[in-house]
Amino acid sequence: MLERRLTRRAAVVTAALVPGAVALTGCKDDAAAGSGTPGAVNGGPSSSQGPAEETPAVDPAVVAALGAAATQVTQLSQLYANTSRKFPALRAQLAAGAKYHASHLAKLKETEGVAAKAAKAVAVPASSVVALTTLARQEAIAAATNAAAAAKLSGAPARLLAEIAAAQTQLSTTLTPPKKKDKS
Template identity: 70%
Template sequence: MPIEPRRVSRRSLLVSAALVPGAVTLAGCKDDPAGSTPGAVNPSSSDGRAQETPTADPAVVAALSTAATQVTLLSLAFAVTSRKFPALRTQLAAGAKYHASHLAKLKETAGVTAAAGKTPAVAGTSSAALTALAKQEKAAAIAHAAAAAKVSGAPARLLAMIAAAETQLATTLTPNKKANAS
């Protein structure tokens, strides 16, 4: 009995065509040895653990400071919205926690500061407030992804991770239109 050759589905072919170039690009990326890249991990620390070396690159400090300011404003928006709409506290708790951890991670780099901003206005309804937070998250994600493309190494990974988290938060905060129509 002859064995028929295995046929590849169109879906598998399209997925492979989309993923292979990205994987090849990522496989070709590598960081410079530690110590030569600003913000790189220094594996030869005195206590044996890898630690972040302070960066002296003004572009990295500026990008991370801008991100820290945006994250601070988002965190403030979450806090104000939680106070105005106590019913949303549980839904907003995860986002507030993520923003706090992102801010702490951004401030680990020497020279990074977050500028203080004014308290944001909150919409009149909880649904409008969630929509406004989702829009702010999307805008911050776009800004952080663009900033990640301009730096390299650990700062780029950090900004990309924050952008991904903000994109996910924006998606989860967007009110379900089907539920609102009911």
């Protein structure tokens, strides 16, 4: 079994993201709590408002943030698929990441108006080690972007982006090829 050590960089990134994710879990989404969640308009089956306001409207800022995340997740999914095709020996190692991204994309698309835009595909490098490094770097970039976007929102959209950022940070850490041991 391959033993993975927690690097200083991974610890710092996790320490930076976890408090924000924990703080976001305390947000309430229900309209009765008066949370003022961006993206949702009060009204629903239990509301006393008229039928014209029963359909929730989504804040354009929420749609833009979740749409950007959906585009990134789609691009990462394509990179995982292309890397798996080019390096069949990596398929088992990449399976979890591909599964997470499919799940995240489905959750992102649950919000009305969110769609992934066509994005430029990242080329798969010639070496499997460089391919893993590229995947790890792309995951880290996406994690930073999603964490920053989560900090600008509240409620369910913020928690979803924070969850995705945390998963991407974890994937980045696990995909980073181990460095050669120091000669002590």
